[in-house]
Amino acid sequence: MTKEKLYKGLADAVVDMDESTVARLSEEAVCNRFDAYETIDMGLAKGMERAGQLFEDEEYFVPELLMCSEALTVGVDILKPHIRRSEREDKHKIVIGVIRGDTHDIGKNLVKLMLSSAGFEVVDLGRDVPTNTFVDRAVEESARIIMISSLMTTTMEGMKEVVSILQERGIRSRFKVVIGGGPVSQGFADKIGADAYSPNANHAVRLANELVREDAREPK
Amino acid sequence: MPQKTSREIVQDAFSMKEPERVPVGVCLGGSWPFFIEGFTLESLLSYPEKAARVFYEVNERVDADFVTVGTGATALMFEGLGGEISFSENGAPSITSILVGSESDIDSLDIARALKTERLQQLKSAALETVRLNGGRRALFVSGRAPFTLAGQLAGLETFTKSLYKDRGFVNHLLDFAAELSFVYFEFMLDTEGIDGVFIADPSASGDVLSARHFEEFAAPRLKELSSRLEAFGKPTLLHICGNITKELHLLPHTGIDMISVDSRVDLKRAREILDGRMGLAGNVHPVFVLEDLSPREVSERTKLCLDSAAPGGGFMLLPGCDLSSKVPEENVAAFVKTGHDWVA
Numbered sequence: 001m002t003k004e005k006l007y008k009g010l011a012d013a014v015v016d017m018d019e020s021t022v023a024r025l026s027e028e029a030v031c032n033r034f035d036a037y038e039t040i041d042m043g044l045a046k047g048m049e050r051a052g053q054l055f056e057d058e059e060y061f062v063p064e065l066l067m068c069s070e071a072l073t074v075g076v077d078i079l080k081p082h083i084r085r086s087e088r089e090d091k092h093k094i095v096i097g098v099i100r101g102d103t104h105d106i107g108k109n110l111v112k113l114m115l116s117s118a119g120f121e122v123v124d125l126g127r128d129v130p131t132n133t134f135v136d137r138a139v140e141e142s143a144r145i146i147m148i149s150s151l152m153t154t155t156m157e158g159m160k161e162v163v164s165i166l167q168e169r170g171i172r173s174r175f176k177v178v179i180g181g182g183p184v185s186q187g188f189a190d191k192i193g194a195d196a197y198s199p200n201a202n203h204a205v206r207l208a209n210e211l212v213r214e215d216a217r218e219p220k
Numbered sequence: 221m222p223q224k225t226s227r228e229i230v231q232d233a234f235s236m237k238e239p240e241r242v243p244v245g246v247c248l249g250g251s252w253p254f255f256i257e258g259f260t261l262e263s264l265l266s267y268p269e270k271a272a273r274v275f276y277e278v279n280e281r282v283d284a285d286f287v288t289v290g291t292g293a294t295a296l297m298f299e300g301l302g303g304e305i306s307f308s309e310n311g312a313p314s315i316t317s318i319l320v321g322s323e324s325d326i327d328s329l330d331i332a333r334a335l336k337t338e339r340l341q342q343l344k345s346a347a348l349e350t351v352r353l354n355g356g357r358r359a360l361f362v363s364g365r366a367p368f369t370l371a372g373q374l375a376g377l378e379t380f381t382k383s384l385y386k387d388r389g390f391v392n393h394l395l396d397f398a399a400e401l402s403f404v405y406f407e408f409m410l411d412t413e414g415i416d417g418v419f420i421a422d423p424s425a426s427g428d429v430l431s432a433r434h435f436e437e438f439a440a441p442r443l444k445e446l447s448s449r450l451e452a453f454g455k456p457t458l459l460h461i462c463g464n465i466t467k468e469l470h471l472l473p474h475t476g477i478d479m480i481s482v483d484s485r486v487d488l489k490r491a492r493e494i495l496d497g498r499m500g501l502a503g504n505v506h507p508v509f510v511l512e513d514l515s516p517r518e519v520s521e522r523t524k525l526c527l528d529s530a531a532p533g534g535g536f537m538l539l540p541g542c543d544l545s546s547k548v549p550e551e552n553v554a555a556f557v558k559t560g561h562d563w564v565a
Contacts, residue, residue: 017385062429063381070382101308103316106377106429128306128314153507154251154545155308182428182463183508183542191513 003034007043010075014047015054017067019074026078036082041119044075048117052202055110062106065201069113092212095138096147097125099158104151107181110201111147118205131161138175144215145208147198150181159184160192167193176211180204226285227416230359230537234417234456234478234500238534242527243359244560245286245502246279246553248421248460248481248543250363251312253278255546261292262307268342272349279358282553283561286537287354288363288419289347290409293340294373297405300337301329320375323390326397329374334401335408344409351414359416361458362409366422367442370398377424384434391438399442403449410453417456420446420477426463435468440475447476458502462542466490473498484509484541488530501530504541505556511540512548516555523559532565 001009006025013021022044029039051068054060060068096112098105105127112122123141125133138146150156159179166172179189180198189197196211198204224232224240232239247253253275254261264271279287295305295313304317320326334340347362354360365373371394372380383391406418425439447457459472460481469491472480479500482491484507491501503526505511510522523538530536538560544553 061431061434062377063384063434064431066378066382067385101314103314104377106381109378128316152545153512153542154249154312156508156545157547182426185509187509187513 010043011047014044014068014071015050017071019071022071022075026075030082036079040076040079044072045117048072052114056200056202065110072117091119091121093121093123093141093143094145094147094208095123095125095141095143097129097134098127099148099150099155100128100130102150102152102155103127107151108149111204114201114205115208120208131158131165134162135165145176145178145211147178150184153183156183163193178207226358227356230286233535233537236500236535242531242538242560242563243285244538244557246282246284247288249312250288250291252544256550265339265342268345269349271346272353276350276353282557284557286359288361289350290363293343294365296337296340296343297334300334300340315373318376320394323393326393331401331404347412351412361417361419362415363419364405365402366420367395367399367402367446368439369422369424370402371395372424374398395442399445402446406450418450419458421460423462425461427465427468428463432467436471440471443475443477469494481539488526492530500535502537502539507540507542507544511552511556512545516551519552519555520559523556527563
């Protein structure tokens with residue numbers, strides 16, 4: 001099988017939530033000594049990107065995206081040990097969590113898995129995270145992006161507190177704050193002074209890429 | 221002719237009649253009255269009479285026709301089953317542990333224990349006191365969770381939704397348990413004389429989480445089963461599902477539920493067309509972007525838009541599109557209710 005055909009097969013299998021085909025093709029890539037990093041990037045990650053688009057288009061929903069992610073993980077587990085050290089580049093770091101008072105983490109987990117499959121290093125703070133912790137951990141991890149999720153109208157105010165804490169500590173400009181979750185909107189992001197709002201997991205990846213590029217352009 | 225009570229007006233809406241004015245409810249979960257009075261739910265649980273008084277006085281002050289009792293009950297039941305919960309300063313208590321990790325865990329759960337906790341008994345005492353304070357004037361509904369959402373909370377939503385593909389046997393077994401848990405809770409609360417109806421929340425069956433196919437296969441049949449069992453009590457049923465459920469709306473009249481409360485993301489006019497008089501409709505002023513963020517005058521304007529699109533013809537109740545946060549000002553809620561009461565087609 002050619003590389004291109006194998007990559008397409010892997011991407012299709014991720015979209016089809018087909019773990020056994022992902023395992024078989026990933027093993028085949030290893031046997032054929034295809035570059036493991038490229039196989040993940042051009043095969044598995046492309047499939048996850050397509051799954052994310054289907055989610056955005058409301059053809060896939062949470063269960064489907066989770067199953068695609070499971071298939072992706074099967075392939076990554078097989079290919080990862082074969083990635084050459086030189087290809088393990090420094091990844092952009094993102095701190096992510098669900099705001100204090102809210103334990104609904106499925107949306108945050110979807111964003112995390114899409115970001116990870118797109119090559120970001122994601123520091124997951126979990127759910128019901130105190131507002132100070134977002135800031136403390138972002139500083140400790142030298143992250144540039146803080147992503148905060150809330151699924152409840154009753155907990156959204158905590159997002160504003162995170163922005164306020166960054167301002168109070170005089171470190172607001174060091175971080176891009178992105179918010180998301182069912183009841184959140186661009187208007188709310190503007191109101192609380194967040195840098196961006198993301199309506200879904202796939203959009204969050206595009207946004208993170210844009211923010212990283214923007215960050216690189218800004219004078220330090 | 222004497223004016224009808226709030227309770228009768230709500231009952232007319234559930235009977236798909238055109239009431240003499242639009243009925244209005246303020247809280248879906250019911251925590252907001254505690255917060256604006258400076259209390260947390262945890263602090264009030266030990267004092268059922270005080271909790272009931274605080275809760276009822278706020279609803280009376282803003283003149284809500286529809287009032288729910290039972291906020292926090294699901295977490296308290298999970299605590300009774302052996303789960304861990306945490307109280308929040310600005311919301312209902314959260315469930316912080318997973319009770320079902322495998323199929324064998326389901327059979328080890330004892331439903332009777334869920335109802336025997338002291339705090340759940342106190343919650344019921346608060347409901348009894350609310351009934352006494354109400355004296356039949358407003359419509360009092362008991363709030364609780366639907367089987368699909370309970371199942372997601374028992375196993376963790378991620379595990380549960382993946383199992384829709386991976387292990388249907390587990391899903392159905394868990395849903396059987398959740399259906400029983402949901403029913404016995406409502407049965408326990410409906411034992412209280414003076415409760416007028418049942419408010420069922422199914423946030424995890426959200427149109428943003430599930431495809432219409434999975435909703436039809438797993439969530440809708442359990443709603444039908446629950447509403448069928450609740451028929452014995454002869455009380456009307458109201459269902460709230462979060463997110464955009466436009467694609468699922470056509471399935472809901474078949475569940476036997478009397479009225480659906482929709483999220484702000486649903487177009488009320490479109491919802492009305494789809495439902496076509498087969499069940500009532502409630503909603504859907506945005507709890508944050510309107511009720512929290514705007515001025516009373518703007519709240520009134522936006523509320524009128526909702527009413528104009530869904531209230532003509534009756535079978536409608538004005539509600540927020542989701543639960544209120546602790547930051548929603550009382551004057552905005554009062555403007556919301558007054559607009560509903562003053563509205564004429």
